[in-house]
Amino acid sequence: MDKYDAIVVGSGPNGLAAAITLQQQGLQVLLLEAKDTVGGGMRTAELTLPGFHHDVCSAVHPMGAASPFLRSLSLHEFGLEYIHPEVLAAHPFGDGTAAALYQSLDLTASELGADGKAYRALFEPLVKSWSRIDTHILGPMLKIPSNPIALARFGLKSLQSGKQIAARFHTKEARGLWSGMVAHSMIPLEDLTSSAIGFVLTIAGHQGGWPIPKGGSQRIADALAGYFRSLGGTLQNHTHVRTLVDLPDAKAVLFDVSPRHLLRICGDSLSSFYRWQLKRHRYGMGVFKVDWALSEPVPFKSAVARKAGVVHLGGTFDEVAAGERQVWQGKYPDKPFVLFAQQSIFDDSRAPAGKHTGWAYCHVPNGSTKDMREAITDQVERFAPGFRDTILATHTFNTAEMEVYNPNYIGGDINGGVVNIAQLFNRPVLRFSPYRTSARGIYICSASTPPGGGVHGMSGYYAAKQALKDIFND
Structure with a gap:
């Protein structure tokens, strides 16, 4: 059996981002997807009549354009055109x-x-300062900001x-x-x-x-998958992960799944307190x-x-x-x-x-x-x-x-959980690192973690960075 350093379960934008971020560091990464195509919310299909190509979920991508992670990749080389x-x-x-x-x-x-x-008075200062705070806004909230004044200006309004x-x-x-x-x-x-x-x-x-991806949102997923493979990553479709025993050995496993599915898959590997916290996550x-x-x-x-x-x-x-x-x-x-x-x-x-x-x-x-x-x-x-x-x-x-x-859309919630004042800082649970679970080597990287829903990949990126720090001494 092949040996992997890390496994990522789920190939939505965050799963793909996590897999790429780990593979970029020279690790051997296995990305598992239950369906026959990658993408999560980034899929395109002929839903009505032959020749009519519909985006199944995400369609227009302001967060893709805003994402520091996606901007860092040369996805046009893999067929993505906006x-x-x-x-x-x-x-x-x-x-x-x-x-x-x-x-x-x-x-x-x-x-x-x-x-x-x-309108200008409200937005012009925020637009000008965005490049100094975007990685903080599109990431975990409980961290020391590098530009506290600009962040406070945004925070007080938002x-x-x-x-x-x-x-x-x-x-x-x-x-x-x-x-x-x-x-x-x-x-x-x-x-x-x-x-x-x-x-x-x-x-x-x-x-x-x-922006709108030419040919459909599936093109974003396909470009990310192509980039991952170009780094030497392994992608495996038609693989349903129901429990941890379904997985080969690896030092780290990152789950692009909802808190509800994380509970089902990991079960008693998680602490009772962490399981209690996950069960309280509100959709x-x-x-x-x-x-x-x-x-x-x-x-x-x-x-x-x-x-x-x-x-x-x-x-x-x-x-x-x-x-x-x-x-x-x-x-x-x-x-x-x-x-x-x-x-x-x-x-x-x-x-x-x-x-x-x-x-x-x-x-x-x-x-x-x-x-x-x-x-x-x-x-x-x-x-x-x-x-x-x-x-x-x-x-x-x-x-x-x-x-x-998409099983991550619990009850049809495409945001991975309510983004209100009660869950702004404890998404999906209140922890210094929202991506690290109670079990060593197990992480969650879905839209149920900061910064939430949208095709940006930042949840996967930050979860992978946490795993690199914890497990691989990056």
Whole structure:
């Protein structure tokens, strides 16, 4: 049997990042994946009709552009090409107007009219200081910062609720645009720390855009896997790890799995107190996802929305906030906040000539099996009259189906657990190193560890760095 220094279980962005980081140090690394393709949330498939290529989960990648780890790799040499829409995200309103996020902070501020000055005052200092604090924000929180003043400036703002930050704005455009960013947090917009993800996504947009991988998100996974193999790493698909005894001997094992699955796999190898902590990890809202094969581009009333990679469909700040609050309470809003992407507008490899794809999801209570396709379709139709007439075929995922697709999505939670004030510093447990478990040589590197969900690889990178320090004396 081959000898390995380290084993990584799960080939999502964090598992791949962990495997690469270890292999870069000259170790012999085995990466195990249960499915026939690598990727986790980075997969692309023909979900509706032949020739229509849909991103199964992640679609647009601001965190990929912002990730210090991913930026350090020459993934273009392994076939990864990013497309940068001019309009990163649009937020249309019922009257046909829309607010928009551009990579240019100046352009974004200038188009927000009366709130342009407030927008600039809020974001310009954060954008300028981002390169000095990005590795801290996108990593474990309990560590000594190298730039405490810049970090404090970000922290004092991001600890506030989205609603508190929205009070700085007066126009429906600025408030609406901000609501769409904050709603990615998957917690009520009135809750403390709900603004954190909104800040990160907006700053990331002004720094590196919200790029779309040409050919689909699977291309990111394939490029990372190619890079790993080029270093001499070993990748093995179709391998289900149910217990530790399924694994060959190694000095370190890193798990890109949820806390729930870590408990199942490692069992009594973990201390009773650590197991108790993992069991307390709280999962958040789920998602209901819809993919469409379309006969033509989505006929948004807003010209800006027709040019955007992402369109946030929810109306005013108050509408978005009310809908997200209802979902948090276990209810279903009639007009849910919908995150919509239209990759085929920019990438003609996604659909047959002249045809297009649509990608969307809304938040639902964790574990919900309610069919939200009509509510989502109605919300798109609200801002794009005639949308229904363009639909050729539809594919849906409820939360249970999302969890079958990726077992890390407990109850459909794509963030790996609630990112609220209660779990900001203890994700998945309160430890100086969130990646190190109670058992020597066993680590967790999934989105349930800092910095949380998104295609950035930073959880895997930091977990691997911890293993190198603990086990391999790096």
